[in-house]
Amino acid sequence: MNITPIIFFDMVVSIVILALGLVVVAVYLSKLTKTLHNDSGAKNATLEEARIKAIKIIDDANNQAVDIISKATLSTDLSAQNFKEDLATASSDQIKKFEKATSDFTNMYTKTLQDLRTKNIEVFQNISKDIETNTMDEVKNFKESMKRLTTLSQKEVKRKIEADYEAARKEIESYKKEELGKIDLKIYEFLGKVSKLVLGKAISLSEHEDLIEKSLEKAKKEGVFKELG
Amino acid sequence: MKKNILIYFDLITSLRTTQEVADFISEIDNLMLAFYKSDKPSLKKALDSVSTDSAKKIMQTFSKNNLDINDRDTVINFFETLKTLTKKFKVIKLVLAFNPTLKTISNIHNFVKDTLGIGYVFDIEVSEEILGGAIVIFDGKYNDFSLKKKIEDIFTLNNKEVLQLYK
Numbered sequence: 001m002n003i004t005p006i007i008f009f010d011m012v013v014s015i016v017i018l019a020l021g022l023v024v025v026a027v028y029l030s031k032l033t034k035t036l037h038n039d040s041g042a043k044n045a046t047l048e049e050a051r052i053k054a055i056k057i058i059d060d061a062n063n064q065a066v067d068i069i070s071k072a073t074l075s076t077d078l079s080a081q082n083f084k085e086d087l088a089t090a091s092s093d094q095i096k097k098f099e100k101a102t103s104d105f106t107n108m109y110t111k112t113l114q115d116l117r118t119k120n121i122e123v124f125q126n127i128s129k130d131i132e133t134n135t136m137d138e139v140k141n142f143k144e145s146m147k148r149l150t151t152l153s154q155k156e157v158k159r160k161i162e163a164d165y166e167a168a169r170k171e172i173e174s175y176k177k178e179e180l181g182k183i184d185l186k187i188y189e190f191l192g193k194v195s196k197l198v199l200g201k202a203i204s205l206s207e208h209e210d211l212i213e214k215s216l217e218k219a220k221k222e223g224v225f226k227e228l229g
Numbered sequence: 230m231k232k233n234i235l236i237y238f239d240l241i242t243s244l245r246t247t248q249e250v251a252d253f254i255s256e257i258d259n260l261m262l263a264f265y266k267s268d269k270p271s272l273k274k275a276l277d278s279v280s281t282d283s284a285k286k287i288m289q290t291f292s293k294n295n296l297d298i299n300d301r302d303t304v305i306n307f308f309e310t311l312k313t314l315t316k317k318f319k320v321i322k323l324v325l326a327f328n329p330t331l332k333t334i335s336n337i338h339n340f341v342k343d344t345l346g347i348g349y350v351f352d353i354e355v356s357e358e359i360l361g362g363a364i365v366i367f368d369g370k371y372n373d374f375s376l377k378k379k380i381e382d383i384f385t386l387n388n389k390e391v392l393q394l395y396k
Contacts, residue, residue, distance in 0.1 A: 183328065218374055
């Protein structure tokens with residue numbers, strides 16, 4: 001049986017008040033007995049009887065008081081026992097709840113830390129990826145810029161080389177013509193000298209050409225130009 | 230474009246020696262390369278890559294035959310055919326006593342054109358020893374019409390007469 005502390009204390013107060021009431025009644029009866037004993041001898045028998053009754057009443061009252069006190073003590077002990085048990089149960093429950101709460105909190109804390117760690121890792125990974133992407137983009141842009149610049153430079157150099165080449169080619173062409181003209185003049189002189197030396201007379205260029213043409217004509221007549229195939 | 234060989238007549242007949250043919254083929258190759266590699270093919274621009282003389286002849290041929298210089302296929306076909314024709318030249322090897330002038334070469338070439346027809350070019354070698362005339366080599370046949378050979382023949386045939394003259 002569970003008795004709340006308030007009821008328990010109410011009962012103790014009631015018992016104490018009742019005990020005090022009995023003590024007051026006992027003192028009053030004692031004083032009354034003394035008074036009656038002094039005032040009237042005749043009434044001794046009655047008084048004696050009254051005294052016996054009073055003693056009996058007092059004894060009964062005492063017994064009842066003792067009984068009530070015993071009951072109250074018993075009840076108090078039971079209440080205390082129950083209180084202790086309730087307290088132990090409540091403490092145990094509270095400890096279990098606290099342990100559970102601690103465990104839950106630890107789990108939650110661990111989970112939160114794990115989530116946080118995972119999120120941080122993700123964030124770092126994303127940051128790494130972002131850095132990588134940005135770096136790659138920058139490198140790509142740099143490469144493209146370099147390529148563009150290189151191509152432009154190449155084109156410019158190529159254009160210049162081509163222009164120089166063209167100028168050089170024209171210069172060579174002009175020089176070649178000039179030199180060929182000089183050689184032609186020298187050849188005429190040379191041919192004259194050689195033919196004079198060998199044949200005793202100079203063979204002119206037209207005579208040389210004539211000789212060549214005659215050679216070709218003869219070759220034709222002899223069927224040189226008829227192909228074998 | 231119709232493949233009329235007469236279109237190429239002037240260009241073909243202007244080539245007289247194997248050296249000129251080789252130079253011309255090289256010029257066509259350069260021209261084709263310049264024509265192909267330009268973003269917007271232009272014959273006029275590509276002609277900058279060849280000699281002024283060749284460029285002039287090519288432009289004259291296009292103009293004379295009403296060929297469209299802006300038509301890519303026409304231009305490509307023209308040069309492809311021209312290259313094919315230049316490979317069909319018959320080569321006459323001439324050994325001469327002197328290094329002939331361009332004018333002499335032209336004269337001899339014109340003579341061959343009149344005598345044998347078009348499509349012949351000379352491979353000229355100079356050997357002063359032959360004194361005059363020419364050694365003609367064609368299609369593996371060797372014919373010595375040089376002055377030296379004639380003199381040698383005279384000395385061989387008229388040995389006695391020559392010796393008497395010497396005495």
